[in-house]
Amino acid sequence: MMDKRLKPSHQTSEQVRIYSLPEMPGLQLMQASYRNQTFPRHSHEGFGVGVIEQGALGFYYRGEHLIAPAGHVNTVNPDEVHTGQAATAEGWTYRMFYFSAEFLQQVAEDIADQPTALPFFTAGVIEDPSLATLIRHVHGQLSDDQTARLEKETLLLQMFSQLIGRHTYNPQLSGKPITEHAAVRRVIDYLDNHFDEDLSIDTLAGIACLSPYHFIRTFSNQSGLTPHAWLMQLRARKAKELLGRGLPIADVAVQTGFSDQSHLNRSFKRLLGFTPGQYRNSVQDA
Numbered sequence: 243m244m245d246k247r248l249k250p251s252h253q254t255s256e257q258v259r260i261y262s263l264p265e266m267p268g269l270q271l272m273q274a275s276y277r278n279q280t281f282p283r284h285s286h287e288g289f290g291v292g293v294i295e296q297g298a299l300g301f302y303y304r305g306e307h308l309i310a311p312a313g314h315v316n317t318v319n320p321d322e323v324h325t326g327q328a329a330t331a332e333g334w335t336y337r338m339f340y341f342s343a344e345f346l347q348q349v350a351e352d353i354a355d356q357p358t359a360l361p362f363f364t365a366g367v368i369e370d371p372s373l374a375t376l377i378r379h380v381h382g383q384l385s386d387d388q389t390a391r392l393e394k395e396t397l398l399l400q401m402f403s404q405l406i407g408r409h410t411y412n413p414q415l416s417g418k419p420i421t422e423h424a425a426v427r428r429v430i431d432y433l434d435n436h437f438d439e440d441l442s443i444d445t446l447a448g449i450a451c452l453s454p455y456h457f458i459r460t461f462s463n464q465s466g467l468t469p470h471a472w473l474m475q476l477r478a479r480k481a482k483e484l485l486g487r488g489l490p491i492a493d494v495a496v497q498t499g500f501s502d503q504s505h506l507n508r509s510f511k512r513l514l515g516f517t518p519g520q521y522r523n524s525v526q527d528a
Contacts, residue, residue, distance in 0.1 A: 273385070315370055323467060
């Protein structure tokens with residue numbers, strides 16, 4: 243049976259499917275095929291892990307330009323700035339799991355059967371054929387309405403058990419994240435509460451207690467993004483949250499600081515890889 247949530251773009255042959263499972267809060271699944279999509283420098287609030295099914299994905303991650311070909315696993319940790327684009331003429335097709343730190347923490351503790359540190363992934367590209375096969379299988383089973391909940395939960399724990407056991411590390415050993423710089427932290431907190439406003443560099447630099455030039459340089463060095471890029475990413479995240487609550491796209495654009503619905507559409511697709519309409523439809527279908 244064809245899944246109605248798989249919606250081709252009107253502008254390209256690209257296809258995207260996004261869905262969540264009500265019984266697994268904090269987890270979101272995506273299946274996508276891209277040829278022309280280019281993701282700018284951005285980061286995620288949570289974790290991502292997936293498998294490349296066709297083609298190859300190229301991306302900048304942790305100071306390196308990486309390529310994830312078909313059959314390889316790709317991962318991303320929270321707040322790690324990265325890009326994304328096709329590494330072959332045919333583009334790339336992949337299946338992704340996106341999940342919050344709270345979700346992974348709970349899974350890790352369930353597997354260890356005791357309190358444990360939050361694990362982080364060791365590499366952006368992993369060559370592990372058996373794990374890649376398992377990730378693809380689990381993704382397919384979780385997206386199948388005919389799969390029983392007990393089977394879904396069992397498969398997911400099996401997948402994470404292999405992933406955590408083979409390809410994670412304890413981040414406590416690597417020191418504090420660079421985004422904890424006090425001046426940058428103050429600005430990030432301010433942006434989180436004023437993301438819908440027309441902000442100036444002078445305002446943000448004043449909060450950081452730095453000159454405008456020094457502020458831009460410090461913020462970019464610490465976060466990996468310019469203040470404007472961080473703000474646009476934040477607005478897209480807030481818009482996604484409101485769309486998940488069922489708000490109309492035009493209203494979401496106004497509430498998240500975009501100049502109009504078209505501006506929201508362009509930014510959303512550029513940063514997240516799908517349009518607000520595609521995401522809203524996936525939420526309604528779920």
